[in-house]
Amino acid sequence: MRHLLIVYHTKTGNTGRLARAVHAGATDDQVTGVEVRMLTAATAGPADLLWADGLLLGTPENFGYMSGALKDFFDRTYYEVEGQLAPLPYAIFVSAGNDGAGAVREIRRIGNGYRFREVQEPVIVRGIPAAPGLALCRDLGLALAAGLEAGIY
Numbered sequence: 001m002r003h004l005l006i007v008y009h010t011k012t013g014n015t016g017r018l019a020r021a022v023h024a025g026a027t028d029d030q031v032t033g034v035e036v037r038m039l040t041a042a043t044a045g046p047a048d049l050l051w052a053d054g055l056l057l058g059t060p061e062n063f064g065y066m067s068g069a070l071k072d073f074f075d076r077t078y079y080e081v082e083g084q085l086a087p088l089p090y091a092i093f094v095s096a097g098n099d100g101a102g103a104v105r106e107i108r109r110i111g112n113g114y115r116f117r118e119v120q121e122p123v124i125v126r127g128i129p130a131a132p133g134l135a136l137c138r139d140l141g142l143a144l145a146a147g148l149e150a151g152i153y
């Protein structure tokens with residue numbers, strides 16, 4: 001079994017909705033060889049990263065940045081896993097009021113520090129998530145899981 005980790009933060013529920021859609025895609029019946037673990041950023045830690053073969057990161061955009069909780073996840077895990085991770089394939093999903101680009105940019109900067117490997121374009125959903133944005137998130141989860149299962153990632 002390959003392992004896919006979803007780490008997200010939500011304050012008012014929008015990113016939570018995106019995360020559930022990502023999870024639904026990642027656990028699609030088409031994919032049988034991937035175990036999925038979904039955790040909030042506050043509860044995820046270094047052991048989860050060491051467990052993972054792939055990673056999906058979700059956050060609201062706050063003040064043009066990722067949420068403090070996701071940043072804290074990075075702060076709490078960077079040195080703990082340094083030198084122990086293969087370049088993890090990963091992708092980003094963001095819930096934003098109107099932009100989302102700042103959160104993506106800064107996650108990428110930190111991801112480069114971990115030597116994560118971005119394998120899908122980020123999904124940015126603006127406003128309250130509706131069917132099209134949720135479908136993109138579902139596709140993102142499925143793409144990561146299917147890619148891991150097929151050995152593409």
Ligand SMILES: Cc1cc2nc3c(=O)[nH]c(=O)nc-3n(C[C@H](O)[C@H](O)[C@H](O)COP(=O)(O)O)c2cc1C
Pocket residue numbers: 009010011012013014015016059060061062063064065095096097098099100127128
């Ligand atoms: C303190 C704060 C700062 C925010 N800053 C931004 C921002 O810089 N850019 C943006 O597009 N949306 C911003 N928003 C809007 C949130 O990104 C948006 O409401 C998002 O859907 C919240 O996700 P959540 O429901 O998962 O907490 C901000 C919201 C809060 C509470």
